[in-house]
Amino acid sequence: MTDVDPTAGPIAGPTAAVLVIGDEILSGRTQDTNTNTIARFLAALGIDLMEARVVTDDHDRIIEALDALRSRWDYVFTTGGIGPTHDDITADAVAAAFGVALPEHPEALAILARRYGDDFNAARRRMARIPQGGALIANPVTDAPGFHVGNVFVMAGVPRIMQAMLEDVAPRLRTGSVVHARTLKVSGVGEGAVADVLRAAANLRRDLSFGSYPFGHGSVGEIGTQLVIRGRDAGLVEAAAQDLIAELRNMGIDVAAT
Amino acid sequence: MTDVDPTAGPIAGPTAAVLVIGDEILSGRTQDTNTNTIARFLAALGIDLMEARVVTDDHDRIIEALDALRSRWDYVFTTGGIGPTHDDITADAVAAAFGVALPEHPEALAILARRYGDDFNAARRRMARIPQGGALIANPVTDAPGFHVGNVFVMAGVPRIMQAMLEDVAPRLRTGSVVHARTLKVSGVGEGAVADVLRAAANLRRDLSFGSYPFGHGSVGEIGTQLVIRGRDAGLVEAAAQDLIAELRNMGIDVAAT
Known part of the structure; x- marks a missing residue:
């Protein structure tokens, strides 16, 4: 259908x-x-x-x-x-x-x-x-x-x-396998600083979806981006999250799993 | 268009x-x-x-x-x-x-x-x-x-x-004439008690729109319905509101203009 x-x-x-x-x-x-x-x-x-x-x-x-x-x-x-x-x-x-x-x-x-x-x-x-x-x-x-x-x-x-x-x-309702999500909070930089890494991750793991949601832009508060990784296989989502965390930290970017 | x-x-x-x-x-x-x-x-x-x-x-x-x-x-x-x-x-x-x-x-x-x-x-x-x-x-x-x-x-x-x-x-943007709205708050009765009056009003004045939005149903608080009259002619909206108020009060229903 x-x-x-x-x-x-x-x-x-x-x-x-x-x-x-x-x-x-x-x-x-x-x-x-x-x-x-x-x-x-x-x-x-x-x-x-x-x-x-x-x-x-x-x-x-x-x-x-x-x-x-x-x-x-x-x-x-x-x-x-x-x-x-x-x-x-x-x-x-x-x-x-x-x-x-x-x-x-x-x-x-x-x-x-x-x-x-x-x-x-x-x-x-x-x-x-x-x-x-x-x-x-x-x-x-x-x-x-x-x-x-x-x-x-x-x-x-x-x-x-x-x-x-x-x-x-x-x-x-006929149910499906539940979608698992991991959110990473990147602080101190905007989306544009992590876009290349995210795009590469999305290209590598096409069975997952990668989203990026900026926060705090233009205001006086904290600036950053939330990265959301979603997929039906919890292990793959977790592996992708760990890879992203490692890569971002290598670039000197502050990232926390939430 | x-x-x-x-x-x-x-x-x-x-x-x-x-x-x-x-x-x-x-x-x-x-x-x-x-x-x-x-x-x-x-x-x-x-x-x-x-x-x-x-x-x-x-x-x-x-x-x-x-x-x-x-x-x-x-x-x-x-x-x-x-x-x-x-x-x-x-x-x-x-x-x-x-x-x-x-x-x-x-x-x-x-x-x-x-x-x-x-x-x-x-x-x-x-x-x-x-x-x-x-x-x-x-x-x-x-x-x-x-x-x-x-x-x-x-x-x-x-x-x-x-x-x-x-x-x-x-x-x-090309603008239009602004839509005027009047809201009447009917207390103590649900939508079903005012539906007939509202339908008659809507049939009578086809150049206006009449909406009905219940509140408080099934809970312990106040029960009632908000009636919203909308149209591009402020005078017609006001006349319809006054007619409705009069009619509802004749039925012994508590109604207030908000």
């Missing part, structure tokens, strides 16, 4: 994408944190998050992004747009993307009826509509469930609810 | 997309904040941010996302991948997307040579490569410039540098 060549670089696990749905993210009103939460969740399961998108609460845009992502990656995780109001149109869009109906799901209906009692009105009843063939995702916070259909997992936008839903999603 | 129908809803300004480039966002190591910074920057200029994407440090993926976004929206803002290391490939990808060469830019070269003096090595020199026809974007923090070519603005990934670069970008 993925077109990634598993022999090219350190990517080898199942792949995934995040689709954040919501005008409030793109208007700048709300800082998205769900993508980061999902990224960490997937990393712990050995699933590679390959892409993330944010779209507005627009039926056609949601479908278009869903179709692009679900055809390319093993899993798609959406957040947002499953509440009771008129701008909550994610379930409609997912049903349309899969070409299925959007009937009331008996179990979802029962859950919502129990939660709301006498206040179970038409707007809240909309949240019981689940694309045909979908399975519910439990919401221990406010009860209104998410759902999964095909390779698409549809979750709430509220971070605390989204995070709780991930617990119910985890057992349904 | 946009296929948005300006008569359908409150979208009417120039449009934009954000493209965040970087493995560190998708691995979960780093929480992206640049999208939110750019979203707020654009909102103040009356430019509608329509979409955001995050891709890995992969040449083909960057080009693909760039081409999709630059052909659809008026402006594209990229962050990340313009440093001196081997994983900094944004300039190469932008040049490839536009089908132009990537020569050293004389002014960029002079800026970098001045900054680094005796430490101006080959890796740092890579940062002087600017796609043919590109104009520099000033970087007052660490000097290494961003650039803009066509409708694409290429900026650093480090938030403080990115934010500083926006100052130099602003004068180059």
Whole structure:
């Protein structure tokens, strides 16, 4: 289901994408944190998050992004747009993307009826509509469930609810071997001072990924660079880290394993 | 340059997309904040941010996302991948997307040579490569410039540098009429209690957008919903807010303008 060549670089696990749905993210009103939460969740399961998108609460845009992502990656995780109001149109869009109906799901209906009692009105009843063939995702916070259909997992936008839903999603995912990371903290010099060494290491060990993230540039504080080595074989990651440390120290550069 | 129908809803300004480039966002190591910074920057200029994407440090993926976004929206803002290391490939990808060469830019070269003096090595020199026809974007923090070519603005990934670069970008953008927003805080009831009223308001005033964002659900604290009304005509936004307040109070619901 993925077109990634598993022999090219350190990517080898199942792949995934995040689709954040919501005008409030793109208007700048709300800082998205769900993508980061999902990224960490997937990393712990050995699933590679390959892409993330944010779209507005627009039926056609949601479908278009869903179709692009679900055809390319093993899993798609959406957040947002499953509440009771008129701008909550994610379930409609997912049903349309899969070409299925959007009937009331008996179990979802029962859950919502129990939660709301006498206040179970038409707007809240909309949240019981689940694309045909979908399975519910439990919401221990406010009860209104998410759902999964095909390779698409549809979750709430509220971070605390989204995070709780991930617990119910985890057992349904095929996991990969976990990616190991080592971070080296280089002090006193910028990225440009270590770029050649890093490039040589990356060329030598193509089964690992090497990242470089400067800190403190231009300000009065400490200047330096964090080097991150990632890969699925812990021994290779460690060996590369030791080689880099030795090489940088030979150059008189201050480096510490963190 | 946009296929948005300006008569359908409150979208009417120039449009934009954000493209965040970087493995560190998708691995979960780093929480992206640049999208939110750019979203707020654009909102103040009356430019509608329509979409955001995050891709890995992969040449083909960057080009693909760039081409999709630059052909659809008026402006594209990229962050990340313009440093001196081997994983900094944004300039190469932008040049490839536009089908132009990537020569050293004389002014960029002079800026970098001045900054680094005796430490101006080959890796740092890579940062002087600017796609043919590109104009520099000033970087007052660490000097290494961003650039803009066509409708694409290429900026650093480090938030403080990115934010500083926006100052130099602003004068180059066609601005729109600013979007006005009013937020009403509804206390004591969830979204489902106000959904019908909100839907009716949205149906009545199609030139405005109405959002609903619950808070405090399921926890011990205060429960409620924030209603956000947005539009380009301040008078219409205010009138809609007053109507909603009156209607909600008639229903015995506690609502406050914030």
